[in-house]
Amino acid sequence: MRYSKIQDLPTKWAHFCLNISSFVHRQAGVSLKGKKVLAGFSGGPDSAALVLAMHYLAPSLNMKLEAAYLDHGLRREAGEDLALVQDTCSQLSMKLHLGRSNVSRLAGRGRGGIEETARRLRYRYLHGVARKTGADYVLTGHHLNDLAEDILMRLQRGTGWPGLSGMRAYVPERRILRPLLMIPRKCIMDFLETAGQGYVLDATNKDKTFLRNRVRMSLVPEFEAINPGFLKSIANIWRLGRVDADYWDHILEEARQDVQEEDLVPGDLLSGMHQAARMRLYKKTLDSLGPGQALVENIFKLDELWQSRKTGARVQFPGDKEALISREGIEFRHISHGTEKKGS
Numbered sequence: 131m132r133y134s135k136i137q138d139l140p141t142k143w144a145h146f147c148l149n150i151s152s153f154v155h156r157q158a159g160v161s162l163k164g165k166k167v168l169a170g171f172s173g174g175p176d177s178a179a180l181v182l183a184m185h186y187l188a189p190s191l192n193m194k195l196e197a198a199y200l201d202h203g204l205r206r207e208a209g210e211d212l213a214l215v216q217d218t219c220s221q222l223s224m225k226l227h228l229g230r231s232n233v234s235r236l237a238g239r240g241r242g243g244i245e246e247t248a249r250r251l252r253y254r255y256l257h258g259v260a261r262k263t264g265a266d267y268v269l270t271g272h273h274l275n276d277l278a279e280d281i282l283m284r285l286q287r288g289t290g291w292p293g294l295s296g297m298r299a300y301v302p303e304r305r306i307l308r309p310l311l312m313i314p315r316k317c318i319m320d321f322l323e324t325a326g327q328g329y330v331l332d333a334t335n336k337d338k339t340f341l342r343n344r345v346r347m348s349l350v351p352e353f354e355a356i357n358p359g360f361l362k363s364i365a366n367i368w369r370l371g372r373v374d375a376d377y378w379d380h381i382l383e384e385a386r387q388d389v390q391e392e393d394l395v396p397g398d399l400l401s402g403m404h405q406a407a408r409m410r411l412y413k414k415t416l417d418s419l420g421p422g423q424a425l426v427e428n429i430f431k432l433d434e435l436w437q438s439r440k441t442g443a444r445v446q447f448p449g450d451k452e453a454l455i456s457r458e459g460i461e462f463r464h465i466s467h468g469t470e471k472k473g474s
């Protein structure tokens with residue numbers, strides 16, 4: 131590492147760090163002043179840049195920064211990752227938390243594939259450490275190229291708007307913060323080069339059996355070839371989506387205040403709403419009942435039934451949920467083992 135504090139960095143890179151800080155403050159709406167944060171550090175370039183940029187910003191924010199690494203027990207190079215993570219943290223005098231898991235064994239038990247299991251265990255571990263150490267936020271190294279991949283993957287799944295604008299910079303329910311979200315991968319690599327910071331590349335990132343890798347290696351470059359400003363377009367889509375998400379949160383929050391009886395959405399309320407608002411309200415009410423993603427076809431079907439006032443008609447949703455059209459409005463509830471249970 132060539133520079134120990136932000137004042138020593140070349141001006142361009144000091145600004146790079148300050149821009150990250152202002153993104154967190156303005157766009158993610160999070161103040162890091164006087165806070166304790168935990169960075170997920172895998173040893174890859176993204177999280178190495180995250181740890182380094184936050185290290186440079188920490189003194190002026192009076193922020194306490196620690197790092198955590200989870201060994202998934204998956205790859206042969208894992209020892210290399212760990213050595214780099216340990217070495218970096220020791221150079222930065224940063225406290226490092228280490229964990230171990232056996233992803234292959236747990237994935238083999240049938241709760242999702244390797245990637246999904248690794249992600250689940252990783253977040254569980256990071257949140258566990260944050261809880262134990264009193265960290266206010268968990269930081270990850272997601273950047274603009276990750277966002278582009280995320281948006282393209284949501285597009286192929288058929289996600290609606292504003293979800294189609296991709297992952298959030300801050301997830302308040304899980305206290306996850308993504309400070310690098312507007313930074314292209316190329317810029318991250320240049321920062322690491324300038325700062326003399328090493329990293330380890332994950333060989334499994336080249337494995338095209340994973341959809342995410344196909345999107346990264348084939349689709350994103352194809353879009354960039356069509357439009358060299360593609361990543362800028364992604365950043366704009368994201369910003370538009372955040373504005374709209376904020377608007378819809380506000381509208382739906384107001385609407386849900388009129389939902390007097392739990393999970394009965396009254397007809398009077400629905401009659402005064404645009405279809406776009408009604409459909410979002412159905413989804414929000416279903417989400418509030420617990421896990422299970424509603425299919426868009428079923429949301430449309432429910433709205434058609436409501437519009438033609440088909441009293442007594444039901445639509446079922448994943449997670450043992452259903453919606454029933456009644457004279458009073460639409461009732462959302464759980465169905466479990468043949469008996470009907472209301473609300474959550």
Ligand SMILES: Nc1ncnc2c1ncn2[C@@H]1O[C@H](COP(=O)(O)OP(=O)(O)OP(=O)(O)O)[C@@H](O)[C@H]1O
Pocket residue numbers: 169170171172176177198199200201202245249252269270271272276
């Ligand atoms: N082994 C690890 N230990 C600690 N943190 C990790 C580890 N692997 C990844 N992370 C954190 O998670 C971030 C995202 O990593 P990666 O892009 O590999 O995840 P992903 O598989 O795309 O899943 P998700 O996007 O849900 O995090 C990294 O930038 C880093 O902050």
